[in-house]
Amino acid sequence: MLDQLKQVDNRRLYQQIADQIRAFIDKGNYTAGARLPPERDLAQQLGVSRPSVREALIALEIEGSVEVRMGAGVYVCSAAQRKPQALATMGESPIELMQARATIEGTVVVQACAKATPEALLALRQILDNMLSAMAQNRSPLAFDRQFHQTIAAMTGNSVLERLVGELFDERHSPIAARLSAHSESGQTWAIALQEHEAILRALENRDALAAETAVRMHLQASEQRWVENRREWS
Numbered sequence: 001m002l003d004q005l006k007q008v009d010n011r012r013l014y015q016q017i018a019d020q021i022r023a024f025i026d027k028g029n030y031t032a033g034a035r036l037p038p039e040r041d042l043a044q045q046l047g048v049s050r051p052s053v054r055e056a057l058i059a060l061e062i063e064g065s066v067e068v069r070m071g072a073g074v075y076v077c078s079a080a081q082r083k084p085q086a087l088a089t090m091g092e093s094p095i096e097l098m099q100a101r102a103t104i105e106g107t108v109v110v111q112a113c114a115k116a117t118p119e120a121l122l123a124l125r126q127i128l129d130n131m132l133s134a135m136a137q138n139r140s141p142l143a144f145d146r147q148f149h150q151t152i153a154a155m156t157g158n159s160v161l162e163r164l165v166g167e168l169f170d171e172r173h174s175p176i177a178a179r180l181s182a183h184s185e186s187g188q189t190w191a192i193a194l195q196e197h198e199a200i201l202r203a204l205e206n207r208d209a210l211a212a213e214t215a216v217r218m219h220l221q222a223s224e225q226r227w228v229e230n231r232r233e234w235s
Helices: 013-029 039-046 050-063 094-115 118-136 142-154 159-173 175-184 187-205 209-228
Strands: 066-069 073-076
Touching (some): 013 050, 050 209, 094 159, 094 209, 159 175
Antiparallel strands (some): 066 073
């Protein structure tokens, strides 16, 4: 039986959860090839959220302790399959990352709205056209996604905010965020994201700061749900 985590460890929560699940496996509770309990059961036993458990399972998948089979469950791998990798190198919690982006970019877009120029708005429109074109050609629109958010940050005229927005966006290339993206992103999710970007641009074009802030926060909260809390059950 897993014990509920005590909130005294200052490491990222998913790392604490991953360590406890791995230790549970190493004690022989689950042998190679065995299926772990559903993530909802693991979350209940540990007293944490399902998204946090999902992050931990992704970390364990990266190091080779488990194998995530979409729609079939999470299975224990043999010790020989493990690829030693310090959990600290896997990146920030995707949940906390998206929450931080929503907080910062929600403020950024309000400033951008006050300083929006026809040229900047035209640049944003071109970026969305490029995203749509990339999707139509079955290419990743990720670079244009980044460019969209960076262009809005640049509209503030504040180089520190522009740098922060770029750095937070680039955290999605960390091992844990990249693996979560691989599990959750699809042509359908990108199409929804494009619609959310359209809502942001419309608000900027209308010089409606409140609508722009709301659209940005809703987009990033929805991205978090698609990224970390997508409803395709793993186990």
